[in-house]
Amino acid sequence: MSGILVIQEAGRNRISFEALAAGSALVELTGLSLETAAIGDPNSNVFVETSGTPPAVAHAIQHHLLETYTSDGYVHAFEQLIRKLDPSYIVFPHTYQTRDYAPRLATRFGQVLTSDVTAIEAGPAFVRQLFQGKMTGNYRHQGDGPCFISIQAGAFRANPPQEGKTTILPFEPQMTDDVIRTSPGAPFRGAAQTVDLGSAQLIVAVGRGIKDADNLPMVQELATALGAEIAASRPICDNGWLPMERQVGSSGQTVAPKLYLAVGISGAIQHLVGMKGSQCIVAINKDPEAPIFEVADYGIAGDLFEVVPALTEAIKAAGQ
Amino acid sequence: MKIIVAIKQVPERDAQVRIDAAGKWIDESGLQWALNESDAYALEEALQLKEKNGGEVVVVSAGPERVGTTIREALAKGADRAIHIDCDDLGSRDALGVARLLAAAMKPENPDLVLTGLQSEDLGLGQTGVIVAELLGLPHATLILQVEKTETGLKVKRELEEGWFQSIELPTPAVLTIQSGGNKLRYATLMGIKKAKTKEVRRVTASELGVDGAQVVVLERIALPQKQKSTQMLPGNAKEAAATLVEKLKFEARVL
Ligand SMILES: Cc1cc2nc3c(=O)[nH]c(=O)nc-3n(C[C@H](O)[C@H](O)[C@H](O)COP(=O)(O)OP(=O)(O)OC[C@H]3O[C@@H](n4cnc5c(N)ncnc54)[C@H](O)[C@@H]3O)c2cc1C
Ligand SMILES: Nc1ncnc2c1ncn2[C@@H]1O[C@H](COP(=O)(O)O)[C@@H](O)[C@H]1O
Numbered sequence: 252m253s254g255i256l257v258i259q260e261a262g263r264n265r266i267s268f269e270a271l272a273a274g275s276a277l278v279e280l281t282g283l284s285l286e287t288a289a290i291g292d293p294n295s296n297v298f299v300e301t302s303g304t305p306p307a308v309a310h311a312i313q314h315h316l317l318e319t320y321t322s323d324g325y326v327h328a329f330e331q332l333i334r335k336l337d338p339s340y341i342v343f344p345h346t347y348q349t350r351d352y353a354p355r356l357a358t359r360f361g362q363v364l365t366s367d368v369t370a371i372e373a374g375p376a377f378v379r380q381l382f383q384g385k386m387t388g389n390y391r392h393q394g395d396g397p398c399f400i401s402i403q404a405g406a407f408r409a410n411p412p413q414e415g416k417t418t419i420l421p422f423e424p425q426m427t428d429d430v431i432r433t434s435p436g437a438p439f440r441g442a443a444q445t446v447d448l449g450s451a452q453l454i455v456a457v458g459r460g461i462k463d464a465d466n467l468p469m470v471q472e473l474a475t476a477l478g479a480e481i482a483a484s485r486p487i488c489d490n491g492w493l494p495m496e497r498q499v500g501s502s503g504q505t506v507a508p509k510l511y512l513a514v515g516i517s518g519a520i521q522h523l524v525g526m527k528g529s530q531c532i533v534a535i536n537k538d539p540e541a542p543i544f545e546v547a548d549y550g551i552a553g554d555l556f557e558v559v560p561a562l563t564e565a566i567k568a569a570g571q
Numbered sequence: 572m573k574i575i576v577a578i579k580q581v582p583e584r585d586a587q588v589r590i591d592a593a594g595k596w597i598d599e600s601g602l603q604w605a606l607n608e609s610d611a612y613a614l615e616e617a618l619q620l621k622e623k624n625g626g627e628v629v630v631v632s633a634g635p636e637r638v639g640t641t642i643r644e645a646l647a648k649g650a651d652r653a654i655h656i657d658c659d660d661l662g663s664r665d666a667l668g669v670a671r672l673l674a675a676a677m678k679p680e681n682p683d684l685v686l687t688g689l690q691s692e693d694l695g696l697g698q699t700g701v702i703v704a705e706l707l708g709l710p711h712a713t714l715i716l717q718v719e720k721t722e723t724g725l726k727v728k729r730e731l732e733e734g735w736f737q738s739i740e741l742p743t744p745a746v747l748t749i750q751s752g753g754n755k756l757r758y759a760t761l762m763g764i765k766k767a768k769t770k771e772v773r774r775v776t777a778s779e780l781g782v783d784g785a786q787v788v789v790l791e792r793i794a795l796p797q798k799q800k801s802t803q804m805l806p807g808n809a810k811e812a813a814a815t816l817v818e819k820l821k822f823e824a825r826v827l
Binding site: 547 | 582584585587588590597608665666667670692693694695696697698701702704705706710711712713714729730731732733734735736737738739740741742750751752755786787788789790791792793794795796797798799800802803804805808809810812813814816817819820821824826827
């Protein structure tokens with residue numbers, strides 16, 4: 252058992268660098284050394300740019316069977332690298348790709364991935380959200396064997412790059428094509444986007460607090476009074492109450508308007524990542540403990556069925 | 572096609588959850604419970620696959636006595652039978668521990684397809700299904716919105732980040748974790764609720780399944796999140812708060 256291995260994801264530099272920052276936090280706590288690994292061409296991926304103190308060693312995993320992502324291929328390749336390096340901690344960025352293969356990889360080692368970690372405290376204790384952000388939990392790894400964690404997007408700040416040199420070591424796993432049981436197709440976009448929420452200046456976003464599609468006109472009226480685009484949380488689009496293209500969040504659009512007014516949205520992380528960058532955030536929610544208030548500049552704790560019409564009136568009045 | 576769906580009972584969405592006296596879990600007394608959202612979509616997908624291709628839908632749930640109501644709900648919606656893994660120590664099992672229970676109950680059934688939700692609303696681990704796949708030695712795919720049976724196995728639509736998708740072909744048996752929104756959910760009919768009462772619910776315990784309570788990762792304590800940003804909460808009734816907000820947006824934040 253030796254160091255801390257941070258797995259970076261090619262093409263996902265930002266969150267990979269955040270994972271590196273989390274790795275550095277673990278270095279501070281444990282005094283262990285930091286190494287990194289990624290699958291792909293060592294000259295074209297995350298190794299070229301870096302952040303923080305450059306890790307002494309980067310393992311560039313290459314194999315023609317890894318050119319397209321598959322969970323089977325990645326599990327197989329990382330298993331071999333981890334057995335060879337025998338790290339004490341393995342840190343991943345919490346991307347959809349990590350969600351897809353890292354739990355399986357951890358199981359190979361009889362371990363459990365502590366997923367979506369937002370902070371690392373002395374111990375080390377790993378903090379993650381519970382109940383969709385309404386609570387947090389402190390987790391501790393026990394027993395022998397490597398400790399697997401993945402880091403939530405935006406939880407750690409990527410450090411500015413420092414001077415130093417990284418030795419890139421190529422690693423070619425042993426694998427044959429029968430390891431891979433799935434055949435993935437090329438990524439494609441959903442239906443053509445006809446609204447560009449990304450460039451909207453004002454957005455009124457509605458969540459499940461609206462209860463029923465029949466209540467949507469009330470929020471539409473507020474948007475109209477403001478001259479704002481209407482957007483929604485995932486369940487509203489899942490129900491078909493508004494088209495998919497109006498969904499904000501990790502599986503929808505990322506927006507950064509001057510004003511983001513969230514109506515009846517609880518503030519799950521998958522929603523927050525799509526709108527946290529807004530200049531001014533307002534939340535209307537009947538639950539004063541709702542996580543959306545964590546990121547809001549202004550909050551109204553109240554029933555949206557009273558607050559929204561009142562706000563529409565107030566805006567109309569102010570416009571005259 | 573024999574399909575097993577893992578369903579979890581979680582606190583109802585708008586429930587006010589409170590930390591218990593020991594600070595290790597929530598106070599469960601007086602809570603309302605519901606079927607985890609993505610599991611409802613997994614069940615729906617299974618029922619639709621059965622309607623198209625024939626076969627059987629079996630639901631599996633691990634939890635104490637109370638999860639019986641969620642199992643009945645799934646049976647009322649159309650599942651054929653259920654396995655209830657009876658245990659009241661879920662809180663002291665980690666993801667691998669729970670997955671071991673589920674896999675042990677599923678294995679002798681020899682399913683063609685195992686569906687789970689992609690994430691539970693309480694723990695949000697987002698991985699139990701993937702671990703089950705590894706324990707059963709089956710291929711898997713995550714974040715699935717649509718499932719189609721093909722000559723050789725399955726063709727599924729997988730969600731990627733930021734509005735992208737991909738299709739994946741995989742052989743059966745396989746494990747899929749289902750994302751919400753792929754189908755329209757059905758309601759239980761009165762007829763369905765009546766019929767559910769006569770359907771088989773087999774109860775097994777962890778020790779009957781030969782699964783111990785070993786833990787690799789321990790949840791030591793839970794807490795309310797620390798506030799990072801100072802939010803100005805606007806007081807007064809709806810009308811007053813609305814008027815204050817307009818003022819603030821105009822003259823303080825200057826975004827209107
Ligand atoms: C992999 C993955 C990807 C996801 N991608 C996205 C995504 O892109 N976008 C997204 O939004 N979600 C996404 N989700 C889902 C996300 O986790 C949440 O489930 C979702 O954001 C919740 O939506 P909501 O806030 O509208 O609903 P809820 O969480 O149900 O919240 C409703 C809120 O309304 C409030 N409320 C109820 N009644 C009233 C009333 N009368 N007045 C005022 N307030 C009221 C409640 O207090 C509550 O806070 C994703 C999840 C996963 C696992
Ligand atoms: N106790 C349980 N009983 C049945 N299924 C479960 C249980 N815990 C988790 N699952 C399944 O695993 C999925 C993912 O849960 P999690 O890994 O906790 O986010 C859920 O959506 C369920 O389908």
